Amino acid sequence: AKIYYKFEGNNTSGSHKLNSAIAQAYYAKNQGLKGVTTETGAGQWGTALSHATNIFGQKAQIFMVRVSYNQKPYRKLLMNVWDGEVVASPSNLTEYGRSVLAEEPDCSGTLGMAISEAVESALDHGEDTRYCLGSVMNHVLMHQTIIGEECIKQMEMAGDEPDVVIGCFGNVGSTSRAPTVSSRTQFIIIGIAVFINYIINVSSLREHKIWSVAISVLGRSVELHSLIYRKIFNVKCIIQNKFFSIRYIYTLK
Numbered sequence: 001a002k003i004y005y006k007f008e009g010n011n012t013s014g015s016h017k018l019n020s021a022i023a024q025a026y027y028a029k030n031q032g033l034k035g036v037t038t039e040t041g042a043g044q045w046g047t048a049l050s051h052a053t054n055i056f057g058q059k060a061q062i063f064m065v066r067v068s069y070n071q072k073p074y075r076k077l078l079m080n081v082w083d084g085e086v087v088a089s090p091s092n093l094t095e096y097g098r099s100v101l102a103e104e105p106d107c108s109g110t111l112g113m114a115i116s117e118a119v120e121s122a123l124d125h126g127e128d129t130r131y132c133l134g135s136v137m138n139h140v141l142m143h144q145t146i147i148g149e150e151c152i153k154q155m156e157m158a159g160d161e162p163d164v165v166i167g168c169f170g171n172v173g174s175t176s177r178a179p180t181v182s183s184r185t186q187f188i189i190i191g192i193a194v195f196i197n198y199i200i201n202v203s204s205l206r207e208h209k210i211w212s213v214a215i216s217v218l219g220r221s222v223e224l225h226s227l228i229y230r231k232i233f234n235v236k237c238i239i240q241n242k243f244f245s246i247r248y249i250y251t252l253k
Contacts, residue, residue, distance in 0.1 A: 020143035025052035035059035039114035043075030045134035050084030066109035
């Protein structure tokens with residue numbers, strides 16, 4: 001068997017998220033904005049947006065989930081290299097952050113809290129600042145299709161065609177990254193293990209056995225269903241820990 005591995009971690013921000021960050025920073029610059037705000041969990045999106053805004057001479061304010069802020073100091077430093085202002089969330093910079101800290105001074109933060117602070121900060125800054133989001137939204141999905149476009153060109157360069165394409169289904173989802181190489185290509189979607197207890201069945205998609213791995217990514221399930229309905233590609237949905245069993249891999253049909 002031949003295995004081709006598509007890896008996005010070697011770019012300057014360390015992940016695929018730069019694909020959307022550059023596009024959003026570019027449009028923000030064209031709109032005449034001076035800066036953007038955002039949230040970040042582990043730091044990948046914050047790093048990407050800091051880099052992108054630095055390219056276009058803008059400022060980025062990143063609210064980073066406090067527990068990650070403390071656990072990943074080098075991510076914070078990398079954002080600082082590109083002039084990103086990194087704030088541990090919840091913080092005292094916003095009314096929402098102060099309300100959280102008043103009730104729980106040692107709060108470790110959540111992505112939802114960081115989003116709330118980033119949105120509030122953007123509103124407080126006025127018309128020259130906007131909030132940017134690096135996942136879930138349709139425009140992010142569109143930006144990430146560049147990975148699938150690259151895959152198609154790379155497979156042409158290799159003179160080969162995949163029988164199976166394996167990808168993860170998260171906030172942006174394999175729907176954006178999986179190339180439509182041919183009608184015979186089988187697509188396997190792997191759920192994120194940490195979300196297994198939160199898996200939701202979308203009733204209207206049951207006949208296709210499409211599952212969302214978290215409430216926030218229900219939209220991606222609908223898009224995946226649309227691609228299947230139009231027979232653009234076929235999908236087999238497999239829970240991550242089951243897929244990692246060698247015995248199960250060899251019995252895939």
